Amino acid sequence: MQSNQPKLRLITAAVSLALLAGGAAAQQAAQSPDNGKLESVIVTANKRAQNLQDVPASITVLNDAVLQRANVRDLEDIPSLSPALTLSYGTQPGNFSINMRGIGTFSLGIGVEADVAVIVDDVPLGMQAGAFKDLADVGRIEVLKGPQSTLFGKSSIAGAINITTKPLGGPWKTTATTYVTNDDEWRVGVSTGGAVSDTLRLRVAASKTNFDGTLNNLTTGKKLNGSKGDNISGKLEWQPLDQLTLTLTPHYNRTEKFCCSTAFTSMSPGALYRNAPQLPPSVVLSGITISPDNRDVRNDYPTGGKFHDAGAGVKLDWAFDDNGPLAGHTLSSISSYGKYHMDDYQDNDNTDVDILPFLLLPNGQPTGMHGGLYQYGTFDVASTTQEFRLTSPDKGALRYVAGLWYGKNDLTRELTKAPLIQAYGTAYGADAWNVSKAVYGQGSWDFRPDTSLIVGARYNDEDTGYNFRRYTVPPQVHATTEFYTKSDNDKSSTYKLGLEHRLNKDTMLYAMASTGHKGKAYDLTSGFTAATAALPAVAPETAKSYELGWKQSLWDNRAMFSVALFRTNFKHFQQSSSFFDDDGTFRTGLNSIGGLRTQGLEVEGNVRVTRELQLNGSFAYTEATIQSFENGPCYNVINAAGTAGVPGPGCAQNPKFNNTFVQNLAGKTLPNAPKVKVNLGGQYDLMLPSYSFNGFVSGSTRYQSRTQFSLNQDPGTIQGAYSITNLSFGVKDKQDRYKVTFLVNNLFDKRYATGLNNAIANGTWSPKAPNTPVAVNTTEWMPPRDFQRYFGARLDVTF
Secondary structure, three states, X not given: OHHHHHHHHHHHHHXXXXXXXXXXXXXXXXXXXXXXXXXXXXXXOOOOOEEHHHOOOOEEEEEHHHHHHOOXXXXXXXXXXXXXXXXXXXXXXXXXXXXXXXXXXXXXXXXXXXXXXXXXXXXXXXXXXXHOOEOOOEEEEEEEEOOOHHHHOOOOOOEEEEEEEOOOOOOOEEEEEEEEXXXXXXXXXXXXXXXXXXXXXXXXXXXXXXXXXXXXXXXXXXXXXXXXXXXXXXXXXXXXXXXXXXEEEEEEEEEEEOOOOOEEEEEOOOOOHHHOOOOOHHHHOOOOOOOOOOOEEOOOXXXXXEEEEEEEEEEEEEEOOOOOOOOOOEEEEEEEXXXXXXXXXXXXXXXXXXXXXXXXXXXXXXXXXXXXXXXXXXXXXXXXXXEEEEEOOOOOOEEEEEEEEEEEEEEEEEEEEEOOXXXXXXXXXXXXXXXXEEEEEEEEEEEEOOXXXXXXXXXXXXXXXXXXXXXXOOOOXXXXXXXXXXXXXXXXXXXXXXXXXXXXXXXXXXXXXXXXXXXXXXXXXXXXXXXXXXXXXXXXEEEEEXXXXXXXXXXXXXXXXXXXXXXXXXXXXXXXXXXXXOOOOEEEEEEEEEEEEEEEEEEEEEEEOOOOEEEEEEEEEEEEEEEEOOOEOOOEEEXXXXXXXXXXXXXXXXHHHOOEEEEOOOOOEOOOOOOEEEEEEEEEEEOXXXXXXXXXXXXXXXXXXXXXXXXXXXXXXXXXXXXXXXXXXXXXXXXXXXXXXXXXXXXXXXXXXXXXXXXXXXXXXXXXXOOOOOOOEEEEEEOOOOOOOEEEEEEEEEO
């Protein structure tokens, strides 16, 4: 009880500060009267500012108000607001995966691009891992579904997340935010900016966040699966000439994610750690009560990643005057440079016991060493981009954007597995690079007053390659034992063709066909061998997509909704799968899946029922299935004697694939691709005429159907359906000087997992000769941020 006192004091201080702000903040101009309609939503999905209802595409938009109401901290909070999105977790951000409509590449190597691009202020991130940080100073997030290769190029074959920071303008103002919860999360942030002169505007924003985590590490007394971060960013707009605007956006971020550990939820009898009689669970997992809700672990080495990134974007806009052939056009130059570095680490034995004296070398001899099993490494990414873009005026029958693109990414990965013996360790380094040059264009032609033709195309020329080095393992003298290198070129063209028809000013129908492309890939992981190096690069991914949509405004813009039907076919989908081999070593392999398909229905809508009540909802039905994958990975089951693991149903030796055990996965679901996701929410504003503030109550419920987490279709890695409800209430000053929010998330205290592991008869726990052979089944879970009910308070102040 005593440990909660600092949090209670923080909440009390937040409320007190709000009341002071209400009495002391400077008076601001009266707000424009509320007309009871929904606000127009402006997006830049087509690299030009457009009203959302006029864009022929399925897009989820999360504006500043939505992000605040949902207390969004980082990208991991976005799937709860957008049914098209899910996230797949690895051991650190370098192998996380963003999935759109069930599609997303999960890879442990730097030689594979992502399927979903993340763009911040017109600049795509060089590595998707850079997106898993605090979303500081964000004004709008657009979730663009389906192939976006024509406009955004590489890493957007399944979709894109387009992030825009808050705009500049108006008088100088400062905003501050504090947030605290009863389970050890807190945040503070401040932003200050506005007009310095008639030609200069700027803003500086800084934030600091912390969440201890969801697992209890009995070894250290601390928590795991949390994160902490520091951010500082700036935005400067200078207009030295009426026609010229310069925008500068520097940023720096430092983040540490203590993730992503799992806790045992079951273990069948007879287990011995790595076949050592001295290492039963009572020793290795001392003090841990294994149960479905277990959150205790024993780690003496950290797991996760600590990273920082810094960079800047420079945008120059030249607005042509009303005379000449380019009257009304805007020519833009967008340049960026960024550097990203991460130190990653992993406790590979998940125990704090001195295990090495009890383990044996492959020759059957004792190791003669002390310590445990762990690994550590680094990621480095340097990214440079340059884009020239010509944008036509918004008026006229023909509207278009065209541009030239150059992007260069240099990635380096270093990894060492310990202990310092060759039998259990490996050390390697890899460099991967890609240089893309492209020309693109997309336009809309009103060939009738109510009908438009949309045409887009992109030609991309990409050079890729790698260096791979394997090293001697310390304490041997550091030396390169193997070296491989390869370079490739990939030329591609992608297209978009569509029709948009406006039945009236409130109703729009569209049909769109598009293609997508993602470049060649390399399996640069610890399993890389001379045989791998002799193989050609993994083939590029391609996609063909079809979408039908309907967008509707109702009741004088007091309600709007959109409906989209889609089908996208992928070929040569690049996906890593993982397994434990007979000695208990965790292995991965990069697959090229012959064919995938994602198809379904998406519905989104908002309604302003009254001036005080606003409701919103979204629904996604998605079938993301494998169409062709003859040599799919297998899962194990326990044999009839209970002594060993054997390949599960559907797995068999296949001469076509060197008589290895494989299964045909055609018709099976992709991992982490639930068929149904539903979001419902609303806010009611309580008007209080006699006070200087109004009240509000808001709530949301999200539902997700059962989810398979494994590509091999293991029945032990299925998360059942669940729903999560959040509730908040508070007061808001009528002059927008302060807002106090109290919240309870996961109101009904529902349990669910963001990751499940199921292991049967691998070398980690199943005893073998000379011990009595026993096949042991272990299961683990990864609890998410809101795996249980928690409470919080937030204060926003503007002055």
